Amino acid sequence: GSDLLALEREKATFNVKELTLALYGSKELEKDNRILKILENDPVFDKSNLYFMGRTELFENALRKDKRLVQLIKEHKWNMEEIQAAVSFIDLPGPYGLHRGMFIPTIFGQGTEEQKKKFLIPALKYEIIGCYAQTELGHGSNVQGLETTATYIPETDEFEINSPYLTASKWWIGGLGRTANHAIVMAQLKSNGKDYGPHPFIIQIRDLETHQPLPGITVGDIGPKFGYNATDNGFMLFDHVRIPRFNMLSKFSQIKKGTGEYISPPNDKLSYGTMVFIRAMIVTSVRTSLARAATIAIRYSAVRRQFVDKDQPKKSKDGRIVETSVLDYTMQQYRLFPVIAQAYACFYTAKAMIDLYMKYLKQSSSGDFSLLADLHASSSGLKSLTTTMAVDSIEECRRACGGHGYSNFGGFVTFYQNYLPNITWEGDNYILTHQTTRYLLKTFREVVSNKNPEIYASQSKKNPTLTYILDYINNPNQVCNATTSLDFKNNELQLRAFGHRAAYLIANAVDQIDNQNKSWNSMLIEVNRISRAHCQYLLVKNFITAIQEQPQPITDEKLRILHSSPALKKVMESVCNLFVLHTMEKEIGEFFECRFITDSEAKLLRTQVYDLLQEIRPNAVSLVDAFNIPEFVLQSALGRYDGKVYETMIDWASKEPLNGITLDVNPNSEVLFRNKNKAKL
Amino acid sequence: GSDLLALEREKATFNVKELTLALYGSKELEKDNRILKILENDPVFDKSNLYFMGRTELFENALRKDKRLVQLIKEHKWNMEEIQAAVSFIDLPGPYGLHRGMFIPTIFGQGTEEQKKKFLIPALKYEIIGCYAQTELGHGSNVQGLETTATYIPETDEFEINSPYLTASKWWIGGLGRTANHAIVMAQLKSNGKDYGPHPFIIQIRDLETHQPLPGITVGDIGPKFGYNATDNGFMLFDHVRIPRFNMLSKFSQIKKGTGEYISPPNDKLSYGTMVFIRAMIVTSVRTSLARAATIAIRYSAVRRQFVDKDQPKKSKDGRIVETSVLDYTMQQYRLFPVIAQAYACFYTAKAMIDLYMKYLKQSSSGDFSLLADLHASSSGLKSLTTTMAVDSIEECRRACGGHGYSNFGGFVTFYQNYLPNITWEGDNYILTHQTTRYLLKTFREVVSNKNPEIYASQSKKNPTLTYILDYINNPNQVCNATTSLDFKNNELQLRAFGHRAAYLIANAVDQIDNQNKSWNSMLIEVNRISRAHCQYLLVKNFITAIQEQPQPITDEKLRILHSSPALKKVMESVCNLFVLHTMEKEIGEFFECRFITDSEAKLLRTQVYDLLQEIRPNAVSLVDAFNIPEFVLQSALGRYDGKVYETMIDWASKEPLNGITLDVNPNSEVLFRNKNKAKL
């Protein structure tokens, strides 16, 4: 294996270290390396037995790691980003995850100063441990439909929390099952016989000494899951539990003491901002996940040799005919190289999202919220599109590793299983697209009805959505006009293609709803297609923007490194082209339907995609090396940097606990295991 | 839940029991019910704790069940089909699985009479337990590349079995890890310094008394996997192990005593026949798996209500506005109804494959092998296409159940995990398509070069591949010619569409290879598309044939029932249309590319697909009821026949062992679990 990877690395046309720097920047790299070293050298974070653990053992292991992490945070005074890096290297979502990820941020964002004093300070010290209890057995996506009630009792100045039905049971709440002693509970606020919809309440749920549930509270773990089994997702029922009025998180809305009068929030834009940020973080996680999957599959495919390619047999140094690396089969390239390209695309879109979010934060502090609507709509659709893409691509990489991909030792199994909920939580990926498309239809209608398109034309420089909608309105009959396969490498053509298709779908839907009286429900399939088309446009646009000529001087360190090396730029151009054109080929039906492309142009497009696979082939291994995913994270026998695939498979198999057991295989004997001693881990 | 499902069932336009009978026939139903009752009443086959088990416990459970099954087989004198039914109801692939599924059949098919006497008789009595050891660490798909050697030693009339490299280790062998005491080992036969390629040998590998590995053999379990963890897939290395010459399975080829002369097999057609049969069985498993996934997702979607649909709010009996069943959202229908249709499509294709195989068996016994080549090619491609479809559709059904689909209690998780290897074993799904396409290209070339197309025309009545190739050659510029969306319901149009597209792709590939000198490797992406197009044609053709007017009298019981009820026929027509047109819409790019369809026709097609969703909506629940998948198999809180989803979720969660553990959550305390007692299962 090692020699094959060495040969691959020799072929690279660019400097891997340089590309790594252009992706992460020097500060992030330094931080990551520093934290990684600490974790690798701490025996608590050892991962060598994880694949053999059952649920209880795994949970115990995660609790130990979470506790140790708290100590390290204190010891090294890690900031949020450093903690985030540590969590992602530890890579085992555990019992304190939601305390860190949702409980603390929610109090921070929605608590008053007194509430922060009372709850945030002890939470930051882990004197109390919390979770975020929104979803119920009967309601997830439809938060308005939650059934848990919080009724204000003026006599005692308390809220009474109750679960009127079985379906009102909180469900899926991370950290609630066995860990949390506090919860932020979303409940229907009722006061003076009126309903004010769901609001957040902080509720102590377990005794701080005995850790037993408090009276009126029934709580437990909801059982085994596809993955995420080191987290105790829990259920909880309330039987008329009283809490002080103080415990309603009241930065935005509150209930007046005694009168029970409801003070409504000034505006909800701030909470939208947080959602945008969380989604930018999710897209960042997508880029890492794609990079991780591609790293394993590409390295293994270089090492794995299967069949002699009869047309082009490979020879070893001593002239013997040897089997071909499966990475040389075009089908394997066609399955895997686009995943590399997706990972790079998500790097640049995650970066663009965070840059834009920072800009928004700045503007909003001076009262300008103009970026928010577009940012919110785009981030919803991008979360949906990219997490589905990630999950599907991880699985495609796994399948491309044949039988060994099915073994946990391959490094895909638990990784995929833990990543999978990303398509369901933080907004179900189908429902999320409603928000994106609603905004796009609205924008389209506004542009069409506007008397003065010049205003839009000037604004559109900043807003890509407006750009492509205006282009479409000005020229609804755009066509591709390609005469050679090379034409498809033209960025201008590429942007036109994706913009035209998105706008066409939007225009079509507006027509059906406004002129043909179609109901929203009857349009949901189009709604989904529109959001996808829009977000693919954004991915294409952000990637192209990053690699195109930059205004000088380039202030951004990462872009400066990228643009100062012609070799880097060249390989990134290939990767960008592959992302764009492979996406176009996959969605070719829609490009036909909007009459952008003809059948003979589609053939040229395909030819170009195949040419790009050849163009990328020599750099394939180096492109994944550049992602710099540490072995500590990969935990993969197949994806090892040194290519020692087979030795590692055998080494790890020898630890399987079953191997300590001797069977009695006689079907008439009641004895199953002759010796009950399991092999030592 | 119960009332919602009752309402759904009232809406059905056909008799569910009748459809069930039309699917399985009375004999199969009687057999299934009989066997199911025996298993359900036997405490050994209880499934209530399976979801909570770690690997060792699960393996022990599976061994107990396998032993009990052997006793039942003896007691009830079950035949192959009855055993098969029992295995599929038990639904836990365990340690004896490969003994039954590969060891016994291989000796049966490839052993001489003396070998059968020596090995088959004790194997059938489970006095010896075997496995099938072909795959090695370094070679799976490329069987010719196996590295284990079997060298004939004339002096002692023995073979010496050896693993010359680490990568020669047998790997992935089901039942080898801890269970088997015998193995059929595929090894490179060497005699007199010559290599004769891989051949099967029976080797005893463990002592029948102590169950310890015999000298020279290193064997063990390969560790945890995505699923299939109740089976002990194993590895094995041989260090110059000697076995008698007698142990080479010698029905087809043999080594002569003393001289070491090799006698080669007469022809290999017989073993191809077996492969065809195994693949027909896999397609049968696909239909059941799709049916199972659709049953869970459809029933749950009827019970699950989320959001009020503002355009068309639902009302309860007492007039209150209630949330809408997610089954009423068109997007949910678009995701799920095609899975129902796929399941029915696979019913009819599995049936057609088995019927054709039976016909082939008859013909081959009188020396006529003419059906074999087509049967083999089609069954390879169909295995590939349908298992990938099954795996993807099961996962789509799971995702459509939101958060609860991620819980093991949903009934998808272990089902999916255990089903997953079907895309990799019995031929990797990508590599399999090479065989299909090679045959199709060869057939095309033959038809083109043939001087006398009339011969083909007469043969083509029996062979659908020839039919569509001839049609294409006669009329390469076929077009759709639809003017209304109803036109797409025309079966003749549908068959033309799928035939034309497949033939176009084939013609194109032949041109590229023969006239443009393209290498096979450079064509692999097309190779895959061609196989898919051909097999989709077959699925379409078999479905249409089954529901179209039949020649009277109808001898086949299932078809007779289907055609004697106009209500059944009508609903099956809708389902067939949905299968055909949804497939067409998904692959629309290829129908554009071969110029069969225009962009405005594509819109009509889509309209028809949406209309079909509406047409099927009232029958959705009854269509999955008709699959008759027992609760004992579903093991799903979401897919219960009685709709008691939420009660079951809570009931099952209460059994989670973690719920017996009390944590110490203080990060500074070294204690993790205060009490180590786990909850009783």
Ligand SMILES: Cc1cc2nc3c(=O)[nH]c(=O)nc-3n(C[C@H](O)[C@H](O)[C@H](O)COP(=O)(O)OP(=O)(O)OC[C@H]3O[C@@H](n4cnc5c(N)ncnc54)[C@H](O)[C@@H]3O)c2cc1C
């Ligand atoms: C591992 C995991 C951890 C979680 N952790 C937490 C946590 O810590 N705290 C917490 O509060 N929650 C948590 N959740 C819950 C999660 O947020 C919800 O599962 C998620 O919001 C999806 O909601 P749902 O399950 O109700 O899906 P549903 O809304 O029931 O969706 C079911 C199906 O119906 C479709 N559907 C629903 N409405 C519509 C519509 N209007 N139009 C079209 N289709 C529709 C959906 O697309 C989906 O296919 C967690 C979930 C998981 C899986």
Ligand SMILES: Cc1cc2nc3c(=O)[nH]c(=O)nc-3n(C[C@H](O)[C@H](O)[C@H](O)COP(=O)(O)OP(=O)(O)OC[C@H]3O[C@@H](n4cnc5c(N)ncnc54)[C@H](O)[C@@H]3O)c2cc1C
């Ligand atoms: C759960 C499980 C149980 C199993 N049980 C058994 C058993 O009991 N006995 C047994 O003998 N085996 C068993 N196997 C092994 C199984 O048969 C092999 O894994 C399977 O044949 C795939 O081979 P591979 O793993 O070598 O894949 P590889 O051939 O290494 O494939 C790796 C990748 O390369 C691609 N590729 C390879 N060659 C080409 C080519 N020429 N052109 C294009 N692409 C190519 C493939 O498509 C794939 O993406 C089992 C496997 C699993 C997962």
